[in-house]
Structure formats: C-alpha cells, structure tokens
Amino acid sequence: MASTQTATALKEDFAAMLDESFKKNENIEGSVIRGSVIRVDDDFVLVDVGLKSEGRIALKEFGRGGRDVDLKSGDRVDVYVERYEDRDGLIILSRDKARREEAWNVLEEMATKNSRVEGIIFGRVKGGFTVDLNGAVAFLPGSQVDIRPVRDITPLMGSPQQFQILKMDRARGNIVVSRRAVLEETRAHERSKLMEDLKEGQVLDGVVKNITDYGAFVDLGGVDGLLHVTDISWKRVNHPTEALSVGQQVKVQVIRFNPETQRISLGMKQLEADPWEGVAAKYPNGAKYTGRVTNITDYGAFVELEPGVEGLVHVSEMSWTKKNIHPGKIVSTSQEVEVMVLDVDPEKRRISLGLKQCMDNPWTAFREKHTVGSIVEGEIKNITEFGLFVGVDGEIDGMVHLSDIAYDQEGEAALKNFTKGQIVKAKVLDVDVEKERISLGIKQLQEDPNAAAAIDLKKGQVVTCVVKQVVENGIEVTVNGSLQGFIKRNELAKERSEQRPDRFAVGEKVDARILTIDPKNHKLTLSIKAREVEEEKAAMAEFGSADSGASLGDILGAAMKAKSDDKKKTKKDEE
Secondary structure, eight states: OHHHHHHHHHHHHHHHHHHHHHHHHHTTTTSEEEEEEEEEOSSEEEEEOSSSSOEEEEGGGGOOTTOOOOOOTTOEEEEEEEESOOTTSOEEEEHHHHHHHHHHHHHHHHHHTTOEEEEEEEEEETTEEEEEETTEEEEEEGGGSOSSOOSOOGGGTTSEEEEEEEEEETTTTEEEEESHHHHHHHHHHHHHHHHHHOOTTOEEEEEEEEEETTEEEEEOSSSEEEEEGGGTOSSOOSSGGGTOOTTOEEEEEEEEEETTTTEEEEESGGGSOOTTTTHHHHSOTTOEEEEEEEEEETTEEEEEEETTEEEEEEGGGSOSSOOSOOGGGTOOTTOEEEEEEEEEETTTTEEEEESGGGSOOHHHHHHHHSOTTOEEEEEEEEEETTEEEEEOSTTOEEEEEGGGTOSSOOTHHHHTTOOTTOEEEEEEEEEETTTTEEEEESGGGSOOTTHHHHTTOOTTOEEEEEEEEEETTEEEEEETTTEEEEEEGGGSOSSGGGOOGGGOOTTOEEEEEEEEEETTTTEEEEEHHHHHHHHHHHHHHHHOOTTSOOOHHHHHHHHHHHHHHHHHHHHHHHO
C-alpha cells in the first residue's frame, strides 16, 4: 500500500515537472533567442536553439537587401520562435522576424529622437521602392527619392543611403522613409555656406533644374541661378532647349550676384573665348564669305559667319530688283549664302552684310550693254500719272517720262495711245547706276519738229508770239508756229498795273524778248517787260539829249510814233 502511494506521488511530481517544462518552453514562443547553425542546405538552414529539437529556417530569410547569403555551420544567429513545435515536432523559427523585432526597437528609438537611419534600396514596388533598414523593410515613395525627379534610380540601389523616418506603424508593420528630407536638410546647410562665399566671376558646377523660354534655372547646390538664353553660347540660341536639357551637368560662371535679393545671374559663354575679338581685322569691308542663315525677320536675315559671329543682311541689301518683299521669300533658315561685308562695328557687335553685292548689278550690266542713244524694246509694265514703266533687261524697268512720250501731246493725252502689256521701242536717254534709274524716250525716236523752228533763235532776241492760252499766272504762247513759250504774270508789262493776263486774248500777237531756251524740250520763256525796258533805253539814247529840253514823255511819244509808222509801212509793203 505504501509503495503504491509512493509510486503515485512520484508520477504526479514527474507530471507536474513535465507540465512546468512545457509551460516554460511555451513561454519562449514570440521571443528572440540565440541559436547555432548546424547545417546549411540548398533552401533551408537547420538551427539548434537548445530545445528538445532543432528548427528550420528558409535560407532566403538570411539575405538582406537583395545581397547573397554568407552563412556556414557553427555561426551564431538570433532567431524568432514562432511556435514551440509543429505537427512534425519541429520548432518553427524565423530569422526575418528576429531581425525585424530588433530593428523595430532601434528604429522606434531613432524616430523618437528624429535621427537619420541608414538603409539600402533593394526593390521596386508600385509608387516607390523598398528599403532594408537593417532587417525592417520600409517603403520609399517615388517623390521622396530626390529633390529633383530621378529618371534612373539604379545607381542608388544596393548602396547605403541616409533616410528620415516619416511614419511608423508597428501594428501594421508599416514604415515610410524619405531620402529627399535628408538631402533638403543638407542643401540648406550648403546653401548657407554657398551664399556666404559666392562672388562674381566665380566658376561653379551645377545641374539644369528647369528650362523656360528665356533661359534655364541651374541648381548650384542648394541655391538656383538664372542662365539667360543670351548667355548660354556666343552663337545664336533661339530656345534654351537647343543647347540644354533638364538634369544636365553644366559649368557656369557667376556674372552678377545681389546679396540682398539673392538673385544670381549665370553665364556659360563667358567660359569660352570671345569670337568677336579682332573681328574687324578678320572680316574687312568688301570681303566675301559664305555663311548660314540663322534667323529671318521682317527687316532682314541674320547670317552666321562663324560660331558666335553673326551679321545682318538688311532687306534693302538682299536683292537688286525685289523691293518691298519679305526676306523669307528670298532666303530660308539654314540656307548657305554668299555675302559681302559692308560695315563692322566691334563695339556694338554688329556686322552689316550684303547679299545682292555678290550678284551682278543689273543697272551696271545694262549700262555696259546699252549706251546712251541706243534703242531698246520692252513691255509696258505699268502706266502712272507721270509716265510709262517699260521692262528692259532682266527684272529692271526703264521710265519714259510724260515729257518724253510725244512732241505734239502733253499730260494724259500722251498716255492714251498706250496700254499695259504693249511692246514699245524707246531710246536710252540716261542710266544712273547709283539711283538705279534708266531714263527712256519714245518721242526721241523721231525728228523733233520744233528743232528747225528753234535753230535760229537766240537768248535776248525779240520775237512775235501768238497767245495760245491765258492762265492765272501768265500766258502760253507759240513762236514760229510751233515752238511753245510762256510769259509769266510779272513779265507781262513794265507797269505793275498792266501785269494782268486777262488783258490778252487767245490768237492775239505780242512781241516779247527771249529770256531762256530749253534746247532739249525746245521751250522758251519770254518777257514783254524786258522788251519794253530795252525799247525805253533805246528811245532815250536815240531821241534824248542833255540840253534838248524835251521831256521823257515827248521822247517816248516820238519813239512810239516812229515805231508805229515803221509797222504801217511794213504792213503796206506786205500787202
């Protein structure tokens, strides 16, 4: 009986001890303990943690941030006990959870202190990337990778980076980190230091941050500067995108810096040699060069002679014959053209070029081919109130003035016999190359009917005129039947009261003295007043004497009577 009781007591003590052992081991679940690696297979690692059986852990759990596993037998590792044993009697262990538990504790402490953490970007997920924070996996949003958008993140992957923890949720296992926050904090420090040391003329490295129509903003490391389009290159840059792209590394010089506004003006071309140095000697006036049309405006075209050196071909220097035409109809952008240097102003950085000077001057060619007096034939291109425009060689015109159309017709009457498009012949009267004018005459193809009538006339001669027309400022007359003449109002009489055109009638004959003769047009200007003054002088000389006692009226009366008698006698003889 006693032995039975003793056996029962021993059995109960053993059961109690066993239960206590099981409870003790069950308390290990959910904790991190240290074990020893027994064996490494292809996919699993067998770990002894000092319990009744070993535990198996997937080999991949020992990898970090995409790196290869470096594990061998005997290595000591921390593992997380998920379950004391499974249905196969094995202990369920996890290396990932052990590392995560340890990392979470450290990260929570660092987050509380707002400290930076180090991690490795090892994967891509929707909207961002995954980061290994020494065992804990965090999410890095795409917008938090860098200050500027990064097209290729490959260079950042696999290497340690500094991050700032933005958010942690242990219950859900979420961690959000930012690399951008770290960079911005660093940039703020660099910006302060850069602004203290910044000086005009300083050469810096930068990154093109943004491009506009008028230039590009360059990040100098915490501070931006403006690179104006005119300071990108010595050669013409119509838009900054022709020379720059966002993200491009550039070397720039500080042109201007305003410490108060913190505005920085940058330049790239200032780091290159100025192509305008010695430009006057390089491009002398009158020399011809081949260039490329870079820009066309309403007033001309810009031609690049070399990178950074452009000249303007004004619209007036583009063609000998095409006037009032847009330059774009003569040349096109990127076209290679031959130009002549007309003027160089190094101070204003201006070169005046000529396009037409590299072509034959049609007026010079016409003058060499057609001498004055030669006859040409052409089409009437236009009829205006002052004459005819006749097309001659090439694209140039000659003008027949109204006065050179006909001998016997004037004004609009002379134009009525001609129509646009009509082919006519004309004589070359004059060629003015400088003024680009060719004077032609149609009436000169015939003999001048007035030439014979004017051949014996001389200046100062008194002739008999026939009044042709009375006008407000004088009278129009004819001499010798066909010659045209004119007597101005103040030349109609010696006495002012008699200087009235209305006292003359058409068809009336008057005597007048010739003042001028126009040999080309055979036209005369005459004066009755000059004739009367001369007759008075002659009368004084013939009938007057110092001691005769005759009055001026007596002398003039006698002279007039004598002249009247002479006229009557002449008329009687004619009858």
